[in-house]
Amino acid sequence: MSNPQDDTKSQEQTAAEAKAAAKAEKEAAAAEAKAAKEASKRVRVTIHSGETDDEKGDVVLVHNFEQIQIKRDVEVLIPERYLAVLKDAMIDTRGVDNHGKPVGGRSPRFAYTVEPE
Numbered sequence: 001m002s003n004p005q006d007d008t009k010s011q012e013q014t015a016a017e018a019k020a021a022a023k024a025e026k027e028a029a030a031a032e033a034k035a036a037k038e039a040s041k042r043v044r045v046t047i048h049s050g051e052t053d054d055e056k057g058d059v060v061l062v063h064n065f066e067q068i069q070i071k072r073d074v075e076v077l078i079p080e081r082y083l084a085v086l087k088d089a090m091i092d093t094r095g096v097d098n099h100g101k102p103v104g105g106r107s108p109r110f111a112y113t114v115e116p117e
Contacts, residue, residue: 041080044115047072059110061085075115086112 049056049072059070061082070076089109097103 042077043080043083044075045070045078045083045086046075046113047086048111048113049073050111083114086110 047059047070056072059072061068061070061078063079063081063085068078068082070078087108090106091109092104092106094102094104
């Protein structure tokens with residue numbers, strides 16, 4: 001014979017497990033939807049050519065081991081996450097002014113324009 005208290009505990013435990021599984025499934029679906037939304041954010045970018053040969057070739061951007069190659073002077077749609085990579089690409093310059101004082105600065109590596117989609 002089964003004990004009524006054991007049956008009640010078993011039913012409560014099963015209900016709690018089902019509730020926890022439903023919550024985990026809901027959280028996973030929300031995370032997946034958020035990732036899909038992030039992946040779908042795109043921006044229009046044009047990377048402009050420069051005067052030297054180094055500034056005329058295609059540009060490769062890498063984000064979390066994923067890379068894209070962008071032709072210069074062509075407007076393209078890229079995932080928004082690559083825009084941060086483009087913004088962070090800087091050139092450090094160092095030199096000496098006419099008075100022998102060290103000077104330096106940072107300038108963007110690429111000339112580009114951005115338009116939201």
